[in-house]
Amino acid sequence: MKSTTFLPVFAVSVFAFASCQQTPPSPAAPDLAKIRTEIQAMENAYAVAMNAKDAGAIVVYYADDAVSLPNNAPILSGKEAILNDLKNQIASDTSKTTASFEVMDVFAAGDLVVETGKSTFKDVSGAVVRTGKYMSLFEKRDGKYVCIRDIYNDDKKQ
Numbered sequence: 001m002k003s004t005t006f007l008p009v010f011a012v013s014v015f016a017f018a019s020c021q022q023t024p025p026s027p028a029a030p031d032l033a034k035i036r037t038e039i040q041a042m043e044n045a046y047a048v049a050m051n052a053k054d055a056g057a058i059v060v061y062y063a064d065d066a067v068s069l070p071n072n073a074p075i076l077s078g079k080e081a082i083l084n085d086l087k088n089q090i091a092s093d094t095s096k097t098t099a100s101f102e103v104m105d106v107f108a109a110g111d112l113v114v115e116t117g118k119s120t121f122k123d124v125s126g127a128v129v130r131t132g133k134y135m136s137l138f139e140k141r142d143g144k145y146v147c148i149r150d151i152y153n154d155d156k157k158q
Contacts, residue, residue: 030108038145039115039138043101051098055086062147063139069151071132097121097129111140119152131155 042061049057059082062068068076068085076082100120107114114137121130134152138145 027110032106032108035108035113036103036106039106039113039136040103042145042147043103043115043117047099047101053090053093055083055090058086059083063141066147067149069149071152071154095121095129096124101134113138113140113145130157 046058046061049055049060059079062079062082064079066079066082068082070076070085073085076085098121100122101117102120103115103117105116114135116135117133119130119132119134120128123129132152132154134150136147137149139148
């Protein structure tokens, strides 16, 4: 008799204890409009720096441990490798194009944000000479987003 009484009493005790526990509040949904505005501002700054051919200003976008997967090139690991690649690109670039980047979507969870976007390159007359698409993964560090991974591909030329 003792063993059959123990099980129901134990079950009721566990249920009572569990019902006294507070469920932690679920995190607030991220403000995607605010995040999108922050990321677009970063993309605008990237474009300004790119158009000015300022590798140092471009690389501010990236975390020290970032990894970039550029178009038709090997993987770049770390901010220093990305900076060196940018310097080489700038030194060999004879085009007079201007770049712009447009955030298409942002997805957020905790301190991470994934952005998808499109790029447009125009010549001095304003004609579009190249387009592409990209995806960037950002992490909020010390109160601001930094890119920790990105990938870029040109669109097929028509």
